[in-house]
Amino acid sequence: MDLTQTLTPVVTIGLNQHPNSFNYSMTELNNLAEANNMKVVETLVQKLDRPDPATYFGKGKIEELGQVVIDDGVDTIVANDELSPSQIRNIEKATKARIIDRTGLILEIFANRAQSREAKLQVELAKLKYQLPRLHTSASQRLDQQTGTSSGAGGATNRGAGESQYEMNRRTLEKRITHVNHELKEADKADQIKRQQRDKSETPTVALVGYTNAGKSTIMNGMINLLGENEDKQVLVKNMLFATLDTSVRKLALPDQKKFLLSDTVGFVSQLPHQLVQAFKSTLAEAANADLLIQVVDYSDPHRDMMIKTTEDTLKEIGIDNIPMVVALNKADKMETPYPTREGDNLIMAATDKKSLVELTAIIKEKVFKNFKTLQLMIPFDKGDVVSYLNDNATVLKTDYDANGTLITAELNEVDAKRFSRYVQPVD
Known part of the structure; x- marks a missing residue:
C-alpha cells in the first residue's frame, strides 16, 4: 500500500452467526479494507442467528450505526457478508452513507490490482455479474460510472422513465458481459497454445497455491535465488492481501539439468466471491495443469486449519482435486x-531459510521426476544434434566414445525415452 495515499475512513460491520470463526473473519475484513486503501475507524457487530432480510442488522443496531457514521464523520460502511440489493438500499437510506459488502470490497481490490489484460477482463466480468442484479440500488450513479453508461442529467422523473432507464442499463451490462466473455475465450485460446507448447517439451509443472499472504511469492523468489537464476525472474512480494493477481511462471533448472516450471498463483481468501471463483478458472489453469501442487500455509497463524480448508474447498470448486499435493x-x-x-x-x-528451500526442492525432484528412466544410448557420430539435445535437456550421468559413436548414460523422461528408444543399448 502506498503510504502517501490518502486513506478512506470506514466503519466495518458484521453479524456474529458463527462464533468459532467470526473474530477471524472480521480481522480479515479489516485487513481487506486496509488492502483497499481504507482506514477502519470503528467496528460494529451484532449477534444474530440470521441477518434481518431488510436491513442486515436489527432496527436498533441500524440506528446505532447511523449515529456512529455521524460521530466518526465517515461516508462508507463495509459489511462482512454479501448483501442483497434491498439490504444495500435500506442501509444507505437509513445511514446516509455508502455501503459496500465483502464481495464488492474484494472486487474493488481485484480491479485495482489486475495487471494483465486477461486478469482485467476476468475482474470486469465478475464485477458486471455482481452489478447486474443490483441495478435498483441507490448506487446507480456509481454503476453508471463503472460501466460507462449514463443515466442522463435530469434522471428519471416518472415510473415509466425509470423502467426505461433500468432496461437500458440492463441491456448495456448484458451486452458488455457477452463481449467480455468473448474476449476471455480468445485470451484462453492463446494461453492454451502456450501451455500446449510447454506440454510438448514434457517439462514438469509445479504450482504454488494457498491462502493470500502465506508466502508463495517469497518461496518462488527463494527458489529462483537457490537455483542461480537471474534476479529479473523474481516476482512481487508485499505484506498485503492480494498483492498480486497475475499468475507468474518461471522455468527453473536443477543442478543435474532437470528442468521444471514453477508458477505462483493468485491467493485465496475465505468467502471468496463466487463470481471470482468462476472468473479466475482460466488464471488458475496453471494449477489445473500442474503435475504437483505445493499448498503454502502460514504455519504461524492460529487459523491455519481454516486456511487449508478454504484453499482445498476452492480448488475442488474449480475442479482441481486430483493432483498430488505437498x-x-x-x-x-x-x-x-x-x-x-x-x-x-x-x-x-521458512521461505527465507536456505535449508528449507533445499528440502522443498528435494521434495519437488522426488515427486515430479519419479518416472524418469536411466538409459544407456549409443548415438552415431552423425547425430550430433541428439547429443546436444541430451546435454541440454537430460541429466547426463556419463559420456564415453568408441568407434560406433558417443555412448551416453542419462536420465530421461518417458517421452524422450520413447523418442530415442532406437539408440538404447543394454546396460552391462
Missing part, C-alpha cells in the same frame, strides 16, 4: 519449532 507449512521461523522438518508430504519450513 503442504509447505511456511513461516516456521515465527514459531518455537525446529525447521526444516518433513512429515510425510508436509514440510515445516
Whole structure:
C-alpha cells in the first residue's frame, strides 16, 4: 500500500452467526479494507442467528450505526457478508452513507490490482455479474460510472422513465458481459497454445497455491535465488492481501539439468466471491495443469486449519482435486519449532531459510521426476544434434566414445525415452 495515499475512513460491520470463526473473519475484513486503501475507524457487530432480510442488522443496531457514521464523520460502511440489493438500499437510506459488502470490497481490490489484460477482463466480468442484479440500488450513479453508461442529467422523473432507464442499463451490462466473455475465450485460446507448447517439451509443472499472504511469492523468489537464476525472474512480494493477481511462471533448472516450471498463483481468501471463483478458472489453469501442487500455509497463524480448508474447498470448486499435493507449512521461523522438518508430504519450513528451500526442492525432484528412466544410448557420430539435445535437456550421468559413436548414460523422461528408444543399448 502506498503510504502517501490518502486513506478512506470506514466503519466495518458484521453479524456474529458463527462464533468459532467470526473474530477471524472480521480481522480479515479489516485487513481487506486496509488492502483497499481504507482506514477502519470503528467496528460494529451484532449477534444474530440470521441477518434481518431488510436491513442486515436489527432496527436498533441500524440506528446505532447511523449515529456512529455521524460521530466518526465517515461516508462508507463495509459489511462482512454479501448483501442483497434491498439490504444495500435500506442501509444507505437509513445511514446516509455508502455501503459496500465483502464481495464488492474484494472486487474493488481485484480491479485495482489486475495487471494483465486477461486478469482485467476476468475482474470486469465478475464485477458486471455482481452489478447486474443490483441495478435498483441507490448506487446507480456509481454503476453508471463503472460501466460507462449514463443515466442522463435530469434522471428519471416518472415510473415509466425509470423502467426505461433500468432496461437500458440492463441491456448495456448484458451486452458488455457477452463481449467480455468473448474476449476471455480468445485470451484462453492463446494461453492454451502456450501451455500446449510447454506440454510438448514434457517439462514438469509445479504450482504454488494457498491462502493470500502465506508466502508463495517469497518461496518462488527463494527458489529462483537457490537455483542461480537471474534476479529479473523474481516476482512481487508485499505484506498485503492480494498483492498480486497475475499468475507468474518461471522455468527453473536443477543442478543435474532437470528442468521444471514453477508458477505462483493468485491467493485465496475465505468467502471468496463466487463470481471470482468462476472468473479466475482460466488464471488458475496453471494449477489445473500442474503435475504437483505445493499448498503454502502460514504455519504461524492460529487459523491455519481454516486456511487449508478454504484453499482445498476452492480448488475442488474449480475442479482441481486430483493432483498430488505437498503442504509447505511456511513461516516456521515465527514459531518455537525446529525447521526444516518433513512429515510425510508436509514440510515445516521458512521461505527465507536456505535449508528449507533445499528440502522443498528435494521434495519437488522426488515427486515430479519419479518416472524418469536411466538409459544407456549409443548415438552415431552423425547425430550430433541428439547429443546436444541430451546435454541440454537430460541429466547426463556419463559420456564415453568408441568407434560406433558417443555412448551416453542419462536420465530421461518417458517421452524422450520413447523418442530415442532406437539408440538404447543394454546396460552391462
